[in-house]
Amino acid sequence: MLRLSGFAASASVGDFSQRVALRLVTGQADQAPNPEHDAYLFKGQASHPECQWVVTSEEHRPEAERLFSERRLVVLTQEFDYLSEGDVIRFVPDRKAVRVLFRKDANANYFLVTERCNHLCLMCSQPPKDVDDRWLAREILDVLPLLPATTPFLGITGGEPTLVGEDFFDILSSARDHLPSTPVHILSNGRTFKDKGFSRRYQAIGHPRLSVGIPIYSADPEVHDYVVQSKGAFDETIRGIMNLKSVGAEVEIRVVVHKQTYEGLADLSDFIFRNLTFVDHVTFMGLEITGFTRANMDKLWMDPYDYRSELRAAVQYLAAARINVSVYNHQLCLLDGSIHQYAKRSISDWKNEYADECSGCSVRNQCGGFFSSSSLAKSSHIAAFQ
Structure with missing residues (x-):
């Protein structure tokens, strides 16, 4: 690391x-x-x-x-x-x-815009703080002109990036002006986009490679709201996604799989197919054992091998519906072989590691590996492919 x-x-x-x-x-x-x-x-x-x-x-x-x-x-x-x-x-x-x-040679660079957030997700890897951190946005505005035009990817994250208001739009405008060919991906809970005017202004930035990743954790509003610890969040998130797509924005849905969400994966996939089939990408993500996750391990952690059937069914359902689907932050040996083609190497290189069991694995170069924090809880089914 x-x-x-x-x-x-x-x-x-x-x-x-x-x-x-x-x-x-x-x-x-x-x-x-x-x-x-x-x-x-x-x-x-x-x-x-x-x-x-x-x-x-x-x-x-x-x-x-x-x-x-x-x-x-x-x-x-x-x-x-x-x-x-x-x-x-x-x-x-x-x-x-x-x-x-x-880092110029990193596989992904993310900028933290703020530590403030209107969620308290059970598995938040960046626990929010109610602080005045407007200096972070100003710093990003200083940094963007310094980056090479060939930068392959930039991420914008928080906290909740949209909470910084005008600074949010200034950052996206600067990225458009200085890095027009660089894909910029924003991690947001989507709730601010429930305001149609905010969504229209976001799209009007005009960056040709701008996208936003928004989490939905269940088709059941009560389960989603419990995971994010905010009542009414599900409805506002869905409205935000609808508004974004109505103005032509690129939207990804992110689903973190854990003890609170795995049983509902089939229903969630069906909900996406029936109501949000127009989204651009759906990703099923493994748990990162850091931040609030450590305090909520009893509520969250389960061996990924034990939900492999539910994950396989959800991925295959969306793929059959011709929805672009991926699996992030999972090891190939824990996934059903039928969905290996959807697994991506998604963990940032600075915190990406492999277990001792991975030594000599024939597909190590295709496998996503582990978060460095995974040593706190690891599957008993990790095994090298020969």
């Missing part, structure tokens, strides 16, 4: 005190310099691009201090040695805090 946040070993930045987003450059890439946000990533090489900031490792600290005594210097610990040209970090001088915001 890659470390995405921590603290610098040391820093010499003079009287600079503002948090700042820094794009790491080596002088090798063909990119326009940004005096405020470019940082020279020094690894002992000869190139010395003109940047106000220099980022290096403890290994190269003495030489960096000698060569760049007039620049703002940040020395990172060994856990950040994986950083390279084009990556973007956040640095907070007064705490020497470092967070990796973007």
Whole structure:
């Protein structure tokens, strides 16, 4: 598991005190310099691009201090040695805090827009906080112009991203202007889109590759509302999906499978077919054992092998109805072989791991593997394919 946040070993930045987003450059890439946000990533090489900031490792600290005594210097610990040209970090001088915001070679980069949310989902991996975190949106607006036009994918997440209001639309507009070819996928509970005006404004942004993923956990409103811990959520979510599709937006339905939802998968698939057949994608997702999930393990966790029949039936039903369907965050050895073709490698690479049992597996390169947190509860049916 890659470390995405921590603290610098040391820093010499003079009287600079503002948090700042820094794009790491080596002088090798063909990119326009940004005096405020470019940082020279020094690894002992000869190139010395003109940047106000220099980022290096403890290994190269003495030489960096000698060569760049007039620049703002940040020395990172060994856990950040994986950083390279084009990556973007956040640095907070007064705490020497470092967070990796973007990795050029990552399989997926997500931006956290806010930690606020109007749900308290039983299995939330990012437990909400009622805080004023508007600085997150401003930071994203600083970062987007720094990203390469070839960025393959960006995710927008929270909390609930739509709760930031105008900042939400500003972020999407900036992505449209700076990264028009990059697919942007928003994770939302969909409730804000119950407002038709909000849905129309969202679609009017005009980004050609914009989509939103919205969870529905059951065809029974009471079950869905229980899982998200918010009464009336089901009805508002369905209205949001309907409004989005009425204006031509791309919508994905996400279903996290666990003890509270697995028995209703067949009914949910039938509900989607009969009422939401126009959605663009349906994904059935495995449980990530982090955040609120850890506190609710008795209500949520079950061996994925034990719901393989229910999952198979739900996937096959939607596939037969010609609805685009996928299975995320599951291991091939736990799925019925008839739905292997729908399984995707979906876990972000920085937290994607494999068990000891996976060693020598003939389909490891096609398997989604595990979340790094999966060691807290693992199926007893993990086995390598020969």
